[in-house]
Amino acid sequence: MNEIESFKAVEIGRLAIEMEDAGHDVIHMEYGQPTAPLPPSVKQIVKQAIDKPVPGYWESTELRRSLAMDYKLRYGADVSPEQIFLTCGASPALVLALSAGFKPGARIAMARPGYVAYRNTVRGLGYKAVEIACGIDSRYQISLDKLKQINPLPDGLIVASPANPTGTIIPPKDMRAIADYCKQYDIRIISDEIYHRLSFGMETLSMSALSKRAFIVNSFSKYFCLPGWRIGWLVVPDDMIDAVNARLTNYFLTAPSLSQMAALEAMNNENYYNGFLDIYAQNRKLMFSGLEALGFKNIAPPDGAFYAYADMTAFGDNSLEFCKQLLRDTGVATTPGIDFDPVEGHKFVRFSYPQSTDQVETALGRLKAWLKTRA
Numbered sequence: 001m002n003e004i005e006s007f008k009a010v011e012i013g014r015l016a017i018e019m020e021d022a023g024h025d026v027i028h029m030e031y032g033q034p035t036a037p038l039p040p041s042v043k044q045i046v047k048q049a050i051d052k053p054v055p056g057y058w059e060s061t062e063l064r065r066s067l068a069m070d071y072k073l074r075y076g077a078d079v080s081p082e083q084i085f086l087t088c089g090a091s092p093a094l095v096l097a098l099s100a101g102f103k104p105g106a107r108i109a110m111a112r113p114g115y116v117a118y119r120n121t122v123r124g125l126g127y128k129a130v131e132i133a134c135g136i137d138s139r140y141q142i143s144l145d146k147l148k149q150i151n152p153l154p155d156g157l158i159v160a161s162p163a164n165p166t167g168t169i170i171p172p173k174d175m176r177a178i179a180d181y182c183k184q185y186d187i188r189i190i191s192d193e194i195y196h197r198l199s200f201g202m203e204t205l206s207m208s209a210l211s212k213r214a215f216i217v218n219s220f221s222k223y224f225c226l227p228g229w230r231i232g233w234l235v236v237p238d239d240m241i242d243a244v245n246a247r248l249t250n251y252f253l254t255a256p257s258l259s260q261m262a263a264l265e266a267m268n269n270e271n272y273y274n275g276f277l278d279i280y281a282q283n284r285k286l287m288f289s290g291l292e293a294l295g296f297k298n299i300a301p302p303d304g305a306f307y308a309y310a311d312m313t314a315f316g317d318n319s320l321e322f323c324k325q326l327l328r329d330t331g332v333a334t335t336p337g338i339d340f341d342p343v344e345g346h347k348f349v350r351f352s353y354p355q356s357t358d359q360v361e362t363a364l365g366r367l368k369a370w371l372k373t374r375a
């Protein structure tokens with residue numbers, strides 16, 4: 001079994017909580033977790049549900065149907081309810097896709113930088129993580145050219161658009177080219193679409209519309225602001241339904257019943273959730289220009305999500321120490337780039353900004369004053 005590393009964001013998060021418990025005012029930019037309150041109709045559904053017996057091991061047929069319908073309406077993709085598997089967030093969906101989709105020893109490609117769990121889950125399950133170095137020149141995203149350079153061909157490819165930690169989107173033309181290449185060479189795609197619907201202009205294509213063989217990972221943790229409810233889903237290609245079903249029922253059983261009910265009702269509250277997009281867009285503008293003005297470099301303008309991934313080499317080259325010290329001195333919690341990139345990440349910091357604009361302004365102000373003391 002391969003060794004895997006823990007999230008440094010969690011280490012920072014624990015330190016942040018300790019400081020908060022000791023009375024410090026902490027601004028949490030370390031996790032990508034929107035914390036908006038539940039819309040009233042979701043609250044009502046949940047309150048009503050707990051007055052009745054809550055279903056035990058249960059799958060909401062209606063939620064599976066609604067999600068399948070959403071693929072048709074949003075992307076024009078034919079996805080049946082039988083292809084939708086409900087999970088405790090995107091994290092188990094990734095485990096299911098990897099463990100059902102690949103044989104032991106498979107080589108799975110992914111962008112570096114990329115979401116920390118990709119390389120660690122791939123390794124933890126006994127596969128080989130093939131990291132594709134992606135720099136500012138490609139907005140930290142994979143492209144067909146980069147894919148073609150992988151030799152021998154990988155068995156699988158993880159695609160994330162918008163991506164964590166950068167928020168960058170793979171343009172539709174490139175997405176199609178990647179899907180075609182993977183079809184040609186029998187490379188199974190896992191597309192993590194958890195930041196879909198959080199984009200600032202650029203179209204986000206779903207792999208479900210481009211490939212019948214792709215797994216699609218998604219959850220209610222980001223756009224729907226329900227990270228603590230642990231509810232997500234996996235779209236499973238037809239040839240993998242039995243394999244995923246066997247794994248889901250053995251490894252995880254069902255998703256929490258109340259969370260399934262909340263998620264179904266959340267889908268009826270688009271206007272409420274769309275309201276947050278303006279706040280994220282405003283925060284994005286502030287962060288992007290604010291960080292550049294302070295001397296951070298190589299920030300790819302985020303096309304989506306709520307992250308800015310910034311080169312901090314003007315201030316040192318140990319991102320973990322930088323983040324810890326910044327937190328201790330100012331109460332601003334951030335994530336060191338080493339979570340996302342074991343090679344270059346010591347030079348980068350990720351700022352997560354789904355908070356109020358006031359908090360983002362305060363965080364930038366504290367960062368500015370702190371950097372002055374270090375100059």
Ligand SMILES: Cc1ncc(COP(=O)(O)O)c(C=O)c1O
Pocket residue numbers: 032088089090091092115160163164192194218219220221227231232
């Ligand atoms: C790209 C990406 N995929 C998956 C996850 C895990 O999400 P969930 O909370 O739905 O398990 C995250 C969480 O931050 C993420 O950023």
